[in-house]
Amino acid sequence: MFDLLEYKDNDAVVTDDGRHVSYAALNADAEKIAEKLSSECLVFCLCRNSYASLAGYVGFLNKHIPLALLDSAKDPSMIKRLIERYNPSYLWMPAEMKLNAGEAVLDFDEYVLVRTAYSRFPINPDLLLLLTTSGSTGSPKLVRISEKNLLSNAKSIVDYLGIGSGERAVTSLPMHYSYGMSVINSHLLKGATLLLTDKPVIQKPFWEFVRAERATSIAGVPYTYEMLRRLRFMDMNLPDLKTMTQAGGKLKAEIAKEFIQKAKEHGKKFIVMYGQTEASPRMSYLPFDWALEKYSSIGIPIPGGRMFIADSNGTEIENPLIDGDLVYEGPNVCMGYAESKDDLMKGDENHGRLLTGDIAHKDADGFFYITGRKKRFVKVWGNRCNLDALEQLVKNITTECACVGVDDKITIFVTETGLETRIKEYLCDKTGFNLRAFDVSVLDRIPTKDSGKIDYQQLQRSI
Amino acid sequence: MTNLEKYNQAFIDNFNVSADKLSGLQYQGTELWDSVGHMTLVAALEDAFNIMMETDDIIDFSSYEKGKEILSTKYNVKF
Numbered sequence: 063m064f065d066l067l068e069y070k071d072n073d074a075v076v077t078d079d080g081r082h083v084s085y086a087a088l089n090a091d092a093e094k095i096a097e098k099l100s101s102e103c104l105v106f107c108l109c110r111n112s113y114a115s116l117a118g119y120v121g122f123l124n125k126h127i128p129l130a131l132l133d134s135a136k137d138p139s140m141i142k143r144l145i146e147r148y149n150p151s152y153l154w155m156p157a158e159m160k161l162n163a164g165e166a167v168l169d170f171d172e173y174v175l176v177r178t179a180y181s182r183f184p185i186n187p188d189l190l191l192l193l194t195t196s197g198s199t200g201s202p203k204l205v206r207i208s209e210k211n212l213l214s215n216a217k218s219i220v221d222y223l224g225i226g227s228g229e230r231a232v233t234s235l236p237m238h239y240s241y242g243m244s245v246i247n248s249h250l251l252k253g254a255t256l257l258l259t260d261k262p263v264i265q266k267p268f269w270e271f272v273r274a275e276r277a278t279s280i281a282g283v284p285y286t287y288e289m290l291r292r293l294r295f296m297d298m299n300l301p302d303l304k305t306m307t308q309a310g311g312k313l314k315a316e317i318a319k320e321f322i323q324k325a326k327e328h329g330k331k332f333i334v335m336y337g338q339t340e341a342s343p344r345m346s347y348l349p350f351d352w353a354l355e356k357y358s359s360i361g362i363p364i365p366g367g368r369m370f371i372a373d374s375n376g377t378e379i380e381n382p383l384i385d386g387d388l389v390y391e392g393p394n395v396c397m398g399y400a401e402s403k404d405d406l407m408k409g410d411e412n413h414g415r416l417l418t419g420d421i422a423h424k425d426a427d428g429f430f431y432i433t434g435r436k437k438r439f440v441k442v443w444g445n446r447c448n449l450d451a452l453e454q455l456v457k458n459i460t461t462e463c464a465c466v467g468v469d470d471k472i473t474i475f476v477t478e479t480g481l482e483t484r485i486k487e488y489l490c491d492k493t494g495f496n497l498r499a500f501d502v503s504v505l506d507r508i509p510t511k512d513s514g515k516i517d518y519q520q521l522q523r524s525i
Numbered sequence: 526m527t528n529l530e531k532y533n534q535a536f537i538d539n540f541n542v543s544a545d546k547l548s549g550l551q552y553q554g555t556e557l558w559d560s561v562g563h564m565t566l567v568a569a570l571e572d573a574f575n576i577m578m579e580t581d582d583i584i585d586f587s588s589y590e591k592g593k594e595i596l597s598t599k600y601n602v603k604f
Contacts, residue, residue, distance in 0.1 A: 264560040265552060266584040285561065292564055293580045443561075496559055497541075 063123040063190075063209060066092070069253030072227055077113050078259040078271045085253060092121030095170055099152060101126045102182045104406070106145065108134035108155035109238040111260040114173035116237065118154040120250065123212075128185050128406070130192035130204060131238040134159065136494055147202050148192075148403045149180035185406045192400065193240050193339050201451065206397040206408070211342040215394035216247040218364040222347050223305065223333065227253035230302075232277040234263055234286065240343035241309050241444065245281050264289060269298070276302040283310030283444030284317075285470060291317055296324040309335040309344070310444030311469055312432065315358040322353045336360035336432070338446075340416055342394040345369065346430060359429040360422075367392030369430055371423055385433055388422040391415050438518070440467040442499050447472065455492055459485055464508045466521045473501045473525045475508055501525075528574070529604050532596070535569040536589065550589040576600045 066074070070086035077083075083091075095118045099105065105122050107129050109115050115134075122129045130148065132141060134156055145153075145163060153163055153176040161176075168175035191212060192204040219225070231249050233256060235242030249256055257275045261268040263286060272280070280303060282290065287308055290296075306325065308318070318334055325332040331350045334357075337343035346369060348361030363369040371379045371386040379386045391414050398411035421434035438449040449465045452472065456463040462477040474485055482502040490497050503525075509517040526534070536547055540557040552558055558566070567583050570576075574596065578586075582599060586592045596602040 262553070262560055264563045264584060265587060266581075269584060289560060289564055292567075293583055295580075298580060490556075496561070497556055498559075498561055 063126075063213060064120060064250050066120070066124075066250070069227060072253045073255045074250065074253075075113055075116065075256050075258050076230075076275050078257075078261060078267070081113065083113060088117060088120060091117040091170070092124060094121070095154070095168065095175065096121030096125040096127060098167065098175070099125065099127050100182070101128070101187075102185060103127055103151040104148065104182075104185060104403075105129040105152045105154055106141075106148075106150040107131050107238075108141065108153065108159065109236065110134050110156065111233045111237055111242075111258050112172065113258060114171035115154075115156075116246065116256070116258060117170065118173060118175075119237065119246075122154070123190065123209075126190060126209065128189050128192070129154075131243065132194065133236060133238045133494070137491065140494070144202055145178070148204075148400075148406070149183065150178060151180050151182050152177055183403060183406075186397075186409055188409065189397065189406060192406075193243075194238070195339060195399070195446065202401065204400045205339050206400050206406070207342050208397055208410070211394050211396055212247060214366060214392070215244065215342040215344055215364075216251050218366050218394070219244060219248040219344055220252055221365045222349075223248070223307070225249060225252050225254055228278070229254035230257055230276060230278045231255070232257040232268075232272050232275075232280055233259055234268075234280050234282055235444075236260075239444070240339040241281060241283070241337070244337075244343055245307075264293075272300065272303070278302055279305040279307065281307045281309075284308070284313040284441075285443050287313055287317060287321060291320065296321070296328065303330065305331050305333065307333045307335055309337055311441035319354070319357040322350075322357055325350075326354065334359075334361060336430075338416070338418060340396045340412075341390060341392070342396060344394070345390045345392070345416075345418070348429075352427075352429070356425070356427075356429050359425070359431050361430065362428060363390070363392070364394075367394065369424075371430075382426045383423050385421055385423045387436060388418045388420040388430065388432065389415065390418055440472060441469045442472065442493075442495050443470060445495070447493065447495070452489065452493070455489060456485060459488060462508055464516045464518065464521055466518055466525060468525070470499065471501060471525075472499055473503055473521075475503050475505050475521055477505060477507060479504050528602050531573045532570070532593065532602075532604070535566060535573055539566045539569055547589050552587050554588075570596070574600065574602050576602070 066085045066089035072085050074085045074088040075083040157174045164176045164178040166174040167177045188208040190209045191207040195203045321332045334348040336346040346361045368391045372389050395412050395414050395416045419437045420432050422432045424430050453465045460478045464475045486500045509520045511517045582595050
């Protein structure tokens with residue numbers, strides 16, 4: 063995957079406690095961690111933005127050992143459920159996590175490689191990476207990604223962002239998240255430097271690190287930029303920081319415009335992008351030269367990809383400004399999903415075509431604009447959440463319920479009183495989202511249409 | 526309400542914590558004090574004391590005690 067020795071003298075990593083690691087040293091560490099494993103072993107990588115976590119990730123990828131990226135900060139019971147379902151032979155995890163899942167066979171910094179009791183089993187040779195389907199409802203569904211998917215997408219990103227070895231990207235997103243992972247991949251591909259930190263964007267140590275290590279780029283989801291705007295980020299004195307990228311949901315158009323304008327004034331770039339984990343993950347970007355003119359657009363397909371609008375029969379709509387289903391085609395479209403360990407044997411089911419589930423149109427210049435969603439889902443802090451699946455969860459507590467939402471806020475309507483705290487805590491536990499993501503509202507009855515189906519439009523209007 | 530009461534109330538309302546939990550409370554020390562919660566806390570304090578906090582003070586605001594120190598030394602809020 064990565065030819066680390068090509069850049070052996072460059073800094074691959076600078077950590078927030080001041081450690082510098084060259085590409086040659088990263089290569090040696092990565093090889094050491096992955097040494098014991100063979101390509102038929104599934105590994106669960108419980109991630110944080112630390113050097114050990116990264117070195118394991120790189121080692122497994124480079125040795126073509128199939129691995130799943132999971133959030134090490136997630137509730138251990140959720141991780142255990144996934145272990146029971148997918149039976150990984152190894153876990154790469156922070157030593158302080160007590161999962162009692164097996165025997166430690168290697169120590170590296172604060173991480174350990176744990177051998178579980180599960181023996182290896184057949185895995186499709188093309189499969190390299192498994193990612194969670196963006197923070198949904200605690201579902202054990204994983205996205206199956208091949209090396210070709212990953213590599214082609216990282217190369218496209220390098221191409222359209224113009225990433226070179228002089229870049230110094232600060233890890234403002236977690237590495238288990240497809241967007242955070244893509245920042246890592248695209249930089250390691252070109253011998254650039256990753257400034258590794260888990261410190262929150264809202265606290266001073268993050269910015270001290272950004273200044274001291276002269277970060278050249280930062281990545282964020284919509285709420286990151288809402289916070290940065292509130293912090294008057296564009297007035298901070300950060301002369302080295304040249305590129306801001308935004309993905310993981312739709313930033314309010316006025317806020318995007320404001321960032322684009324200020325970026326222009328300060329000689330920086332603000333790049334709006336669009337993707338899904340299923341596309342490993344990037345599908346489009348808004349070239350900065352066009353950004354001000356088309357600030358509400360998700361831009362054009364990434365190099366190597368194609369995007370079109372389809373009617374209800376799946377036929378391409380050539381005419382501009384007509385809404386339809388947004389379809390993406392490219393070498394980065396994932397192989398499919400997995401819901402059990404047996405699915406890891408499956409081959410490519412998508413054949414390079416992804417139905418995004420978004421409703422969009424294009425303009426006469428070929429720029430795309432998202433206008434709605436086909437499925438009932440919202441993005442919560444960059445993570446997709448299916449409202450129907452959430453409703454099923456709430457039914458475990460009370461059957462009379464309906465979920466609607468806007469990005470970053472889900473409202474659960476129920477008819478029974480006194481359940482607010484219980485529902486919220488249950489959903490937090492299941493989804494891993496913060497309590498703040500949920501509102502519970504009590505109605506006399508859940509409105510239905512003549513057909514007897516829940517009238518979501520009416521509920522949506524009431525929030 | 527005294528300034529201390531106003532200050533405490535902003536924490537209690539935003540983070541859904543009881544008054545006895547405030548002393549020693551740090552950023553990320555309770556579930557709702559995450560990055561989103563931090564911004565709503567700052568907005569609530571700005572409203573309560575009719576001030577506009579500087580960026581450096583917002584990101585330096587790392588605990589209940591640190592916030593008090595910032596408000597008293599830089600924004601003339603007397604506790």
